[in-house]
Amino acid sequence: DTAVSQTPKYLVTQMGNDKSIKCEQNLGHDTMYWYKQDSKKFLKIMFSYNNKELIINETVPNRFSPKSPDKAHLNLHINSLELGDSAVYFCASSHGDTQYFGPGTRLTVL
Amino acid sequence: AQSVTQPDIHITVSEGASLELRCNYSYGATPYLFWYVQSPGQGLQLLLKYFSGDTLVQGIKGFEAEFKRSQSSFNLRKPSVHWSDAAEYFCAVAGSNDYKLSFGAGTTVTVRA
Numbered sequence: 659d660t661a662v663s664q665t666p667k668y669l670v671t672q673m674g675n676d677k678s679i680k681c682e683q684n685l686g687h688d689t690m691y692w693y694k695q696d697s698k699k700f701l702k703i704m705f706s707y708n709n710k711e712l713i714i715n716e717t718v719p720n721r722f723s724p725k726s727p728d729k730a731h732l733n734l735h736i737n738s739l740e741l742g743d744s745a746v747y748f749c750a751s752s753h754g755d756t757q758y759f760g761p762g763t764r765l766t767v768l
Numbered sequence: 769a770q771s772v773t774q775p776d777i778h779i780t781v782s783e784g785a786s787l788e789l790r791c792n793y794s795y796g797a798t799p800y801l802f803w804y805v806q807s808p809g810q811g812l813q814l815l816l817k818y819f820s821g822d823t824l825v826q827g828i829k830g831f832e833a834e835f836k837r838s839q840s841s842f843n844l845r846k847p848s849v850h851w852s853d854a855a856e857y858f859c860a861v862a863g864s865n866d867y868k869l870s871f872g873a874g875t876t877v878t879v880r881a
Contacts, residue, residue, distance in 0.1 A: 699873070
C-alpha cells in the first residue's frame, strides 16, 4: 500500500546511455514532481505536472524529459547521461499544499 | 524568489537532551513552511507544516515548530531526542500560488548515547 513508489531504487549506468525512472502514486493526487538531490544533499525541484500538464519546468538540461501518461504516473527519461547526473532523484505528489515523497532512486553514472 | 537558510550544517546532541534546529526563510508574502526528515537511505517524511493560525505547530514524533514572522524563522524543536532521531532535517518554503517547494541545505543531526 505504498503511497508514492519509484523504480528502480538503484540505477548504475555508463555515460552516454539513456535511462528512465518510473514513479507511481496511489493517493489520488493531481500534482506530481521530480526533485534532484545532489551529493551535498541539496534538494532542487526539476519538474511538476498537474493533471498530466507541465506546470513547473526549472532550469534543467533538455536531456531530461518528464512524461505523464496519466495522473498517477510521472516518469523521468534522461538521454545521453553525464557524470554530473549522478544523484538521488525523488518523486513527490500532492493535492494542494503538502507534498509526499517517494523513497528515491539513486542514479550512478560511470 | 523564495529561499531557505539552515545555518547549522551539523548538530550533535546527547540522547535525552533537547534539540533545536534553526530555519530562516525569505518570501514576499505569507509563506507555507514545512519540516521534513530524511533517515539514512530513505525518502523524505513530513514532520509538520505551517500555513496560518497558531504559530506553534505540533508534528509527528514529538516535534514542534514555531513560526516567528518578525524574525522570518521557523525553528524546529524536540524536548528529548531519541537515538532514532539521527537523520537529515530539511526546512522548506512554498508559495500559496504554486506550492513549489524550496529547500534549505539541511541539518545533519547526530545523537550520541
